[in-house]
Amino acid sequence: MNEIAGLFNYWVVVFLMMAGFYVVISQGNLVKKLVGLGLFQASVFILYITMGNLSGGRAPIVTEGVFIYSNPLPHVLILTAIVVGVATTAVGLALIVRIHEAYGSVEEDEIHALDMADDDTRLQEGAGQEESSE
Amino acid sequence: MLIAIAAIRMRDLFGVVILFGVYSLLTAVLFMDLDAVDVAFTEAAVGAGVTTVLLLSSLRLTRRWEAPPRHNPFFSLLVVGVTGAALVYATLDAPLLGDPSAPVHKHVAPHYLQEAAGEVGMPNIVTAVLASYRGYDTFGETLVVFTAGLAVLLLLGFGESGESRIETSAIHDQVVLKVVVKLLIPLILLYALYVQFHGDFGAGGGFQAGVIFATGFILYDMVFGVENARAVMPAAWLPRLAALGVLIYGGVGVYSMLAGKPFLDYSALSADPVHGQHLGVLLVELGVGITVFSIVLSIFYALSGRRRQS
Numbered sequence: 001m002n003e004i005a006g007l008f009n010y011w012v013v014v015f016l017m018m019a020g021f022y023v024v025i026s027q028g029n030l031v032k033k034l035v036g037l038g039l040f041q042a043s044v045f046i047l048y049i050t051m052g053n054l055s056g057g058r059a060p061i062v063t064e065g066v067f068i069y070s071n072p073l074p075h076v077l078i079l080t081a082i083v084v085g086v087a088t089t090a091v092g093l094a095l096i097v098r099i100h101e102a103y104g105s106v107e108e109d110e111i112h113a114l115d116m117a118d119d120d121t122r123l124q125e126g127a128g129q130e131e132s133s134e
Numbered sequence: 135m136l137i138a139i140a141a142i143r144m145r146d147l148f149g150v151v152i153l154f155g156v157y158s159l160l161t162a163v164l165f166m167d168l169d170a171v172d173v174a175f176t177e178a179a180v181g182a183g184v185t186t187v188l189l190l191s192s193l194r195l196t197r198r199w200e201a202p203p204r205h206n207p208f209f210s211l212l213v214v215g216v217t218g219a220a221l222v223y224a225t226l227d228a229p230l231l232g233d234p235s236a237p238v239h240k241h242v243a244p245h246y247l248q249e250a251a252g253e254v255g256m257p258n259i260v261t262a263v264l265a266s267y268r269g270y271d272t273f274g275e276t277l278v279v280f281t282a283g284l285a286v287l288l289l290l291g292f293g294e295s296g297e298s299r300i301e302t303s304a305i306h307d308q309v310v311l312k313v314v315v316k317l318l319i320p321l322i323l324l325y326a327l328y329v330q331f332h333g334d335f336g337a338g339g340g341f342q343a344g345v346i347f348a349t350g351f352i353l354y355d356m357v358f359g360v361e362n363a364r365a366v367m368p369a370a371w372l373p374r375l376a377a378l379g380v381l382i383y384g385g386v387g388v389y390s391m392l393a394g395k396p397f398l399d400y401s402a403l404s405a406d407p408v409h410g411q412h413l414g415v416l417l418v419e420l421g422v423g424i425t426v427f428s429i430v431l432s433i434f435y436a437l438s439g440r441r442r443q444s
Binding site for chain 1 (some may be wrong): 150151154157158161164165168170171172173176177180181184185188189192193195196210211213214215217218221222225228229246251257258259260262263264268271272274279280283284285286289290294335339341423425427430433436437439
């Protein structure tokens with residue numbers, strides 16, 4: 001019983017991580033993929049904070065009469081990771097906006113189809129030019 | 135967890151984004167429960183606040199509805215299931231929650247907890263580790279944020295297209311909203327400053343303060359229009375401010391090097407080492423705060439200033 005309670009947080013992390021992973025690999029919409037990445041990222045945050053927790057511990061701010069604190073190191077890592085995470089998400093969003101301007105779509109399949117069609121026309125054009133030069 | 139599932143199932147992206155914000159807020163509550171106050175603080179401000187706003191403003195530029203899925207989901211479900219099973223199997227050997235003998239608590243953490251008050255002289259150990267013991271990492275992360283901000287600006291332009299949003303939003307007529315926001319903004323900015331400079335003693339620090347300060351401006355922008363916000367904080371200043379923040383951080387390091395100590399050794403800043411540490415942490419956090427604030431705000435300007443191209 002004790003074991004189940006102790007490991008429950010890890011299972012939540014695994015579940016959330018897999019949920020995010022599923023979104024990233026199976027959904028075609030780019031914005032949703034980013035949300036999936038966010039889910040995945042948050043699950044990693046929870047994993048770190050879970051590891052830093054100590055039973056009976058308090059938040060790592062020195063106060064008199066408190067001797068057990070949770071581990072501050074994972075907190076520092078995750079604190080900066082969250083802010084870096086939002087910055088990288090913003091880069092992803094900027095890329096999506098540019099993709100939408102270039103292709104008029106944020107669905108992976110449609111973009112792929114447009115790319116293929118573009119390649120085909122270019123190949124045909126190239127073949128036509130070779131013929132005319134000969 | 136349920137929220138996460140709902141967010142995956144929904145095809146209305148607007149709803150997805152809002153649910154994602156709720157999910158972030160719940161995560162913050164969980165962090166609070168696990169004694170990570172600083173992290174909870176950051177997650178609440180960043181995840182539930184800024185990320186949602188940024189996602190929404192890019193939804194404005196793309197489209198709201200997702201196309202129905204065309205793939206068969208079973209293959210990806212299979213991959214996810216197998217990976218998940220392997221990970222769950224791995225957790226069976228993991229240390230239990232709150233176990234004091236876990237390897238995480240054995241290495242450098244006890245040193246930080248016992249010595250930080252004497253060596254750095256501040257009660258908030260998270261800030262002490264962040265800015266002093268692991269100052270190199272934090273410098274690197276500030277640079278990452280700076281670089282990411284520059285990347286966004288390069289992709290979207292510096293938001294100075296001249297022709298800003300022409301359509302007036304319905305929000306302009308909301309008198310109640312305007313009054314409430316007018317009352318709130320000074321409090322938000324004041325609170326951000328408190329978080330910035332009180333980070334040594336309580337929860338908080340440059341990262342959170344920068345985000346909260348930027349949130350105040352984003353709120354102003356949303357309610358009072360982009361022209362007014364840019365009159366207060368011109369978009370052209372922001373990259374310079376961001377560079378200034380990095381410069382302050384790096385300058386502290388270079389100064390301590392010139393004073394004959396290693397890079398980012400704050401005891402060079404003052405005759406008394408503990409006082410020097412204090413001053414160093416304060417300056418470094420200021421640099422971090424300025425950089426994060428200006429990058430977050432300029433990303434928002436870049437995303438919101440761009441007009442929808444059909």
